[in-house]
Amino acid sequence: MAQKVKLSTIADALGLSTATVSLALRDSPLVADVTRERIKDAARELGYIYNRRAASLRTSRSGIVGVCVHDVMNPFYGEILKSIETELDRQRQTFILCNHHDDLSKQRSFVDTLLQLGADGLIMSPALGTPAADIRLAEDNDLPVILIARTIDGAGVHGFRGDDAYGMGLAVDHLVSLGHRSIAMIGGTHATSTGREREAGYLAGLERGGIAFQPRWRIEGPRDRHSGFDSAATFLAMPDRPTAIVCFSDLVALGLMYGLARGGVRPGIDVAVVGYDDIDEAEIATPPLTTVSNGQSEVGECSARALIDRLQGTTASEQTTLIQPELKVRRSCGAGA
Amino acid sequence: MAQKVKLSTIADALGLSTATVSLALRDSPLVADVTRERIKDAARELGYIYNRRAASLRTSRSGIVGVCVHDVMNPFYGEILKSIETELDRQRQTFILCNHHDDLSKQRSFVDTLLQLGADGLIMSPALGTPAADIRLAEDNDLPVILIARTIDGAGVHGFRGDDAYGMGLAVDHLVSLGHRSIAMIGGTHATSTGREREAGYLAGLERGGIAFQPRWRIEGPRDRHSGFDSAATFLAMPDRPTAIVCFSDLVALGLMYGLARGGVRPGIDVAVVGYDDIDEAEIATPPLTTVSNGQSEVGECSARALIDRLQGTTASEQTTLIQPELKVRRSCGAGA
DNA sequence: GGAGAGGCCGAAATCGCTTGCAATTTCCGT
DNA sequence: ACGGAAATTGCAAGCGATTTCGGCCTCTCC
Numbered sequence: 001m002a003q004k005v006k007l008s009t010i011a012d013a014l015g016l017s018t019a020t021v022s023l024a025l026r027d028s029p030l031v032a033d034v035t036r037e038r039i040k041d042a043a044r045e046l047g048y049i050y051n052r053r054a055a056s057l058r059t060s061r062s063g064i065v066g067v068c069v070h071d072v073m074n075p076f077y078g079e080i081l082k083s084i085e086t087e088l089d090r091q092r093q094t095f096i097l098c099n100h101h102d103d104l105s106k107q108r109s110f111v112d113t114l115l116q117l118g119a120d121g122l123i124m125s126p127a128l129g130t131p132a133a134d135i136r137l138a139e140d141n142d143l144p145v146i147l148i149a150r151t152i153d154g155a156g157v158h159g160f161r162g163d164d165a166y167g168m169g170l171a172v173d174h175l176v177s178l179g180h181r182s183i184a185m186i187g188g189t190h191a192t193s194t195g196r197e198r199e200a201g202y203l204a205g206l207e208r209g210g211i212a213f214q215p216r217w218r219i220e221g222p223r224d225r226h227s228g229f230d231s232a233a234t235f236l237a238m239p240d241r242p243t244a245i246v247c248f249s250d251l252v253a254l255g256l257m258y259g260l261a262r263g264g265v266r267p268g269i270d271v272a273v274v275g276y277d278d279i280d281e282a283e284i285a286t287p288p289l290t291t292v293s294n295g296q297s298e299v300g301e302c303s304a305r306a307l308i309d310r311l312q313g314t315t316a317s318e319q320t321t322l323i324q325p326e327l328k329v330r331r332s333c334g335a336g337a
Numbered sequence: 338m339a340q341k342v343k344l345s346t347i348a349d350a351l352g353l354s355t356a357t358v359s360l361a362l363r364d365s366p367l368v369a370d371v372t373r374e375r376i377k378d379a380a381r382e383l384g385y386i387y388n389r390r391a392a393s394l395r396t397s398r399s400g401i402v403g404v405c406v407h408d409v410m411n412p413f414y415g416e417i418l419k420s421i422e423t424e425l426d427r428q429r430q431t432f433i434l435c436n437h438h439d440d441l442s443k444q445r446s447f448v449d450t451l452l453q454l455g456a457d458g459l460i461m462s463p464a465l466g467t468p469a470a471d472i473r474l475a476e477d478n479d480l481p482v483i484l485i486a487r488t489i490d491g492a493g494v495h496g497f498r499g500d501d502a503y504g505m506g507l508a509v510d511h512l513v514s515l516g517h518r519s520i521a522m523i524g525g526t527h528a529t530s531t532g533r534e535r536e537a538g539y540l541a542g543l544e545r546g547g548i549a550f551q552p553r554w555r556i557e558g559p560r561d562r563h564s565g566f567d568s569a570a571t572f573l574a575m576p577d578r579p580t581a582i583v584c585f586s587d588l589v590a591l592g593l594m595y596g597l598a599r600g601g602v603r604p605g606i607d608v609a610v611v612g613y614d615d616i617d618e619a620e621i622a623t624p625p626l627t628t629v630s631n632g633q634s635e636v637g638e639c640s641a642r643a644l645i646d647r648l649q650g651t652t653a654s655e656q657t658t659l660i661q662p663e664l665k666v667r668r669s670c671g672a673g674a
Numbered sequence: 675g676g677a678g679a680g681g682c683c684g685a686a687a688t689c690g691c692t693t694g695c696a697a698t699t700t701c702c703g704t
Numbered sequence: 705a706c707g708g709a710a711a712t713t714g715c716a717a718g719c720g721a722t723t724t725c726g727g728c729c730t731c732t733c734c
Contacts, residue, residue: 047478049449049452049453049478050453051394051453051455052453052454052455053390053393053394053399053454053455054394056390057388057390057391057394062390072409072410072415072434073409073410073412073415075410078409078410085436094433094450094454095433096431096432096433096434097409097433097434099422112386113431115386116386116387116388116389117389117390117431118388118389118390141384141386225617225618225621226617226621229621255621257623258621258622258623259621261623262623280562280563281562284562284563284566284592284595284596285595286594286595286598286599286623
């Protein structure tokens with residue numbers, strides 16, 4: 001390009017001042033319609049490119065929102081992101097993504113970047129072990145934070161997540177109603193609030209069903225497909241195997257089912273399997289996966305909207321809003337359509 | 338926060354000028370070691386946050402790189418992204434992600450955003466039908482572009498992708514060597530260069546094997562899991578079914594296998610299935626998926642590096658670099674480990 | 675003890691846009 | 705036609721960091 005086109009270029013070309021041009025381009029009522037059109041035409045013609053850095057330096061509004069999750073490739077977050085994206089697009093906010101992979105230092109450097117860029121807000125599913133102080137740091141520097149999926153005690157910011165304990169209870173209750181008296185839980189750990197909640201729901205469900213929990217029924221682990229796959233071997237090697245399994249997530253369940261199948265055990269026939277999240281793939285899996293819908297899109301939508309509200313000045317809530325989960329009965333639990 | 342801490346805040350606190358502070362923080366040799374340390378300590382103490390907008394306004398370097406692909410949830414792109422991320426992190430560049438979902442207008446507005454933010458570069462897998470002019474627009478406005486996965490004729494920018502035709506040929510050759518004489522191809526369309534290349538490779542493979550292509554063997558379609566699942570029905574309904582199937586991608590193959598299984602046809606036993614991409618999941622699928630490794634991480638790494646090179650002044654290449662694919666034989670083709 | 679050489683540091687101009695306020699023009703009613 | 709309200713437009717001061725240049729100090733060495 002020959003020369004950068006800026007406001008003054010347009011102003012000079014039209015014999016106006018940059019002020020008028022600026023106002024016109026932003027559709028201010030202060031400039032006459034004809035002038036505005038003339039200006040817009042000229043801008044288009046000259047190939048003017050709005051310089052957001054300069055603008056935001058002046059206005060301290062960058063139009064950037066950060067989104068930080070464990071891993072976007074995880075379908076669970078993927079669906080949340082999709083609705084966040086839709087909502088943010090509508091507000092003409094650009095969003096910057098970061099996978100922290102539960103690495104605290106990575107998360108910190110991301111937050112730092114956002115601060116440097118003067119981001120308008122941050123929606124995050126905090127990494128394991130994130131101290132409340134990290135959240136405060138952001139908030140104290142005018143970066144509003146909304147938490148999703150996970151909670152942090154004492155952070156004092158608005159959050160959205162599914163009611164994990166209740167949802168997992170739904171799954172266990174269902175299995176109990178099908179007559180199962182020994183139910184394992186695979187995947188997840190105490191390290192995350194989600195892990196703790198879902199395990200609590202599992203235990204509570206057992207108790208409601210009058211079933212005594214056996215420690216060996218609980219196989220902890222990461223939350224991905226591979227981990228589920230690997231857990232299959234552990235499960236298959238169990239003497240006196242449980243007749244049903246609830247999984248921390250669909251991904252774990254899907255991996256587990258691959259593993260069970262390879263071990264000659266048919267999910268949905270030889271053993272009941274239930275997942276959690278109701279990701280797209282659950283429906284077409286073999287067998288279709290019974291699971292708990294966790295309201296991902298609702299979480300995404302609500303969090304984006306909550307952030308936008310805060311940007312527009314509404315005062316912040318400090319509560320965590322729970323989204324109601326829902327059981328989706330399919331074939332993998334042995335019942336179902 | 339009480340008051341924003343800026344360079345002058347530090348300068349005042351220490352009785353220095355902002356110039357010295359700026360220089361010190363950027364490790365310039367122009368400032369004495371002791372002074373530098375004093376300044377850095379003060380900055381830390383005061384909670385100074387570097388304002389990139391201001392800096393980039395002055396330097397016209399933003400430290401932002403845009404990455405635009407079809408869909409990050411697609412594991413194929415996911416793996417590319419992972420290596421791009423690693424490489425860019427190393428250069429302390431922030432990256433902004435965009436899923437264009439093959440929507441040209443979405444892609445355009447993303448490019449526009451990057452231009453406004455003064456991004457340093459763009460790595461993209463262009464949406465269907467992206468005209469070369471779109472790429473030129475970016476380049477003309479000082480936004481270097483690197484193309485991945487797909488090519489655009491006449492764009493004249495550097496690109497990286499797997500050698501799709503060759504790779505698909507590998508798959509077909511392998512099936513032929515196993516004795517298959519009727520091979521279907523499922524998924525993909527002519528709309529993308531990838532689709533055309535892979536189909537060409539398929540046809541060439543058939544020809545090498547002395548097999549006459551039958552039009553009904555080609556089931557076109559989108560490139561996701563659902564589409565593969567749906568194609569299973571079409572395939573199963575075929576009179577005189579082919580004994581082997583090559584798929585446009587692993588995702589399609591995986592969905593297809595779910596569909597075949599549901600139809601009572603066992604992949605790897607009743608019909609040979611081969612995927613493309615070698616995503617993580619291929620290895621643990623039931624049966625493990627024979628596929629063609631497409632060098633995703635290499636594409637990611639190379640493209641990021643190429644961009645960085647350009648940022649550092651190396652002149653741009655205009656070629657498309659092909660990455661050599663590799664066949665991974667597993668169970669789904671009926672041979673394999 | 676004085677001059678020259680370096681090493682450090684400060685003043686000030688810029689980057690491009692926004693915006694409160696002042697200045698100018700247009701337009702009415704009477 | 706005239707005064708003043710209404711409608712437009714222009715001025716200029718920032719936003720915060722970078723960077724060139726000139727100037728001040730120390731040191732060193734003769």
